[in-house]
Amino acid sequence: MAVDIRLATARKRVPLPADVGKHLVSPGDTITTDTGFMRGHGTYMEDEKLIASVAGAVERVNKLICVKPLQTRYNGEVGDVVVGRITEVQQKRWKVETNSRLDSVLLLSSVNLPGGELLGQGTVVQVSPSLVKRRKTHFHNLPCGAAIILGNNGYIWIYPIMEQKDDEAGGFVTNLEPVPLSDREVISRLRNCIIALNVHKMLLYDTSVLYCYEASLHQQIKDILKPEIMEEIVMETRQRLIDQEG
Template sequence: MAAITMRLPVARKAVGPSAPRGGEKHLVAPGDTITTDTGYMRGHGTYVEEEKLIASVAGAVERVNKLVCVRALKTRYNGEVGDIVVGRITEVQQKRWKVETNSRLDSVLLLSSMNLPGGELRRRSAEDELAMRDYLQEGDLISLGQGVLVQVSPSLVKRQKTHFHDLPCGASVILGNNGFIWIYPTPEQKDEEAGGFTTNLEPVPLSDREVISRLRNCIVALVTQNLMLFDTSILYCYEASLPHQIKDILKPEVMEEIVLETRQRLLDLEG
């Protein structure tokens, strides 16, 4: 006979509505009136009809002085200065690489902007141009070694001062603003003096692979329940998933359980 998995119901603590920091965001749907004040200027995601500023997309209203625009909740990545992104090489061209960054257009990485092995600083020569495929080739993730890539909506990645996190569970994550999240084993020692481009293709131990797989499934669970991704939410979700096997995290009822616990801990943390 086939084995049947049964889970007994458990009492859950009621989760109250969260109070976001910095005030409540004004969310609108297509056709909603944003304002009737004619002093505002129309930005992206809006149009004017009968002297009313109306939303053309579903998203959050943003105001910069008199300019009003609507940032769509689900859209392609729109890069900003200072963003941390994880990209994949799609093409090797003359003196540059084309990079997929989940944006509307492919990004460009110039050979002159590439840090050579050992952090060597000099003008790039014809020999460097011929050796471009030795550094990065099609399918490579930029300057990253062994790990797992998770693609999520860019709107679910919370903007923070740093997007590089060494989690206490033994793995590290890079939360790309473009929705590409890289999970990899935390290096035992960081050689900051070497600098430059490095690629680590050493086999990953089983214990590290299990941690990475659990983190990956936790991120998928958070995304499924539309919870923002940042270091604290990922760590809380990881700790909530420990009583379950890695493969069970993707079950709908387990997802809901661990994300509810994560949301409650985040609310308690905010006070």
């Protein structure tokens, strides 16, 4: 029987950009003493000070200051890309679990399957919604041979890239063929890399996921989730992102 033995090692320190960590606060931290700002979610006033009531990142919109919690349920906004799981099929609607406080409702009259349905092969990864970076697009075909949908609600769908075929069905084809081993390995590696980024509280977007994937290529897929290897891969990813930003 094989047993993994992990020895204590000194952690390596990676230089961070000057602005990283500047806007992170804990409950009770003073955000500002300027009385000209308005109090938003996650804050309260005390002794003419704006104080954080939750742990998270400070966000400012004009004169409004709020704190976005690092661990929270998803609150939907107009224009969000959401990945959901159907939990109940009713006569005229579906109930969808979207990692929010309440289940979402999808009317069957709003569903358009032909030509717009994704292939069923793939896997869902759940991460903190606050770590999904808001971008112009959340649908990405990665050069490693798989595609991801980064849901603003913290659900990420990973699936193989399939060839588009024109046929009489208008492009809608139910693919029930087994996924090749090579594609399953890519999907599994991406999944473990996303979990590693989530554990280390790094923003999730196409570039960070791809860099983490490339940093993990010299490791076995199952080893990515080992704490010391996970930390090494994430540190390499973080350093590469810092170098890219200049």
